[in-house]
Amino acid sequence: MSIIYPEIPTEATIGVTAPSSGLHRMNYDLLELAIYQMEEKGYRVKVGDTCWMQYKARSASAEIRALELNTMLQDDSIHFIFPPWGGELLIEILDLIEFEKIKPKWVIGYSDISLLLLAITLKTGIATAHGPSLIELRGEDIDPTTAMWERVLRTEPGEEVIQHPSEKYQLEWRNNSGSSSIFHLTENTKWKTISNSPMFVKGRLLGGCIDVIQHLIGTPYGNVPNFQNVHLQNEPIIWYFDNCTMNLTSLRRTLVQMRLAGWFENCSAIIFGRNPVTEPIDDYQETDVYMELAEELSIPVGYDIDCGHMPPQITFVNGAYAEVRIYNTAGMITQKFI
Incomplete structure (x- = not known):
């Protein structure tokens, strides 16, 4: 299949x-x-x-x-x-x-x-x-x-479709009265990697808002290993995550649970959207979460991607074959419907 x-x-x-x-x-x-x-x-x-x-x-x-x-x-x-x-x-x-x-x-x-x-x-x-x-x-x-x-x-x-980083993103939601645009894009976008080196990875996209998709773990609706075997013929997965409200330790706990549940088996990379919840907890920083994940899984980790609750956002297709590139000053995501 x-x-x-x-x-x-x-x-x-x-x-x-x-x-x-x-x-x-x-x-x-x-x-x-x-x-x-x-x-x-x-x-x-x-x-x-x-x-x-x-x-x-x-x-x-x-x-x-x-x-x-x-x-x-x-x-x-x-x-x-x-x-x-x-x-x-x-x-x-x-x-x-x-x-x-x-x-x-x-x-x-x-x-x-x-x-x-x-x-x-x-x-x-x-x-x-x-x-x-x-x-x-x-x-x-x-x-x-x-x-x-x-x-x-x-x-x-x-066919394939290519998307690039936005020029600017929205830091906070404001009343858009009198504006023909919904978003107020004021901050410069910069996709980053936790290693500070370029990233080029390939795999099948899966992801979503981590606050809610975590609840699929252990249910009949979240059998990632079976999906990877039946529908992907064991191709690697690139996970993309949007964090809406999780503090950093909650995010860390959820990522560990996903690993224990086998969601990160045969995973080529993980990319995170811009995080609106970055307040450190006892000196535990956002970058600590990403660094620990990269070290545990021995894979590249990118962050501050156009994804989620700090718009605008790339349209990611679950199941699509993707090539993700992040450079010092640019990036691109190619999705192939194969």
Whole structure:
């Protein structure tokens, strides 16, 4: 078996459902603007009821969320699924998803949505896309890094797509009133390696928001060794991680658990997105976490990559063959749909 790459027709329909969090009434305009921008690009948009619901940290009950998601995953008239944004409790619906009935189609998002993305790829071999949320595309002006989501999803099987580091990134979220751009990109981007030497690695991409994907460990939805054997024919993995809220010792504990669970067997490299939680704990620094991991696994480790909650972000495809290059002043990620 190999990786299945969904294809998007010229005239495509987007399914919008909220398997994690929906929107409170005061935020409806955010989704309405995003839908408008998608329609302006020529997409048809089908919006599920869960998007307009939010109560007690989730859009609806697990049963309702799973039913709407399953319906869209099995609907041939919907060509890819774009949740409005992340949330907190997507994990509640995992055992209600009908993985064996999923029709190959793109699912894209990040944060809590990355739990769904990784589970789908590990269970089915269908590629999924870790990239911007739909609501982040509501602006009139989209930066070049974020805008690559569409080029990536429209890459044909057998072809490749190249992405480069952003010029600048967003340090903190601010009110964007009066701006046609959603992000406020003010800080210079620089991809780094823990060894301070160039990195060039090859492998199959897997990853997501480490806060949530860690909870797949030990479940039927997180069997990385089986996926690597069945779908990758034991090719090496390049892991990419976004950290949203974990402090440094929590991050360290999680990485050790992943190693003990076999997630890092036959791993060629690990790359981390920009970390918004860098406060040292008893002199334990962010770079200490990465250095210890590199030494334990004897692999290159990169960090401050365009990935996650400090936008903009590269669109990473779970399951895709990738070549990652990080130089002193530049970098690139090539993804091949093979």
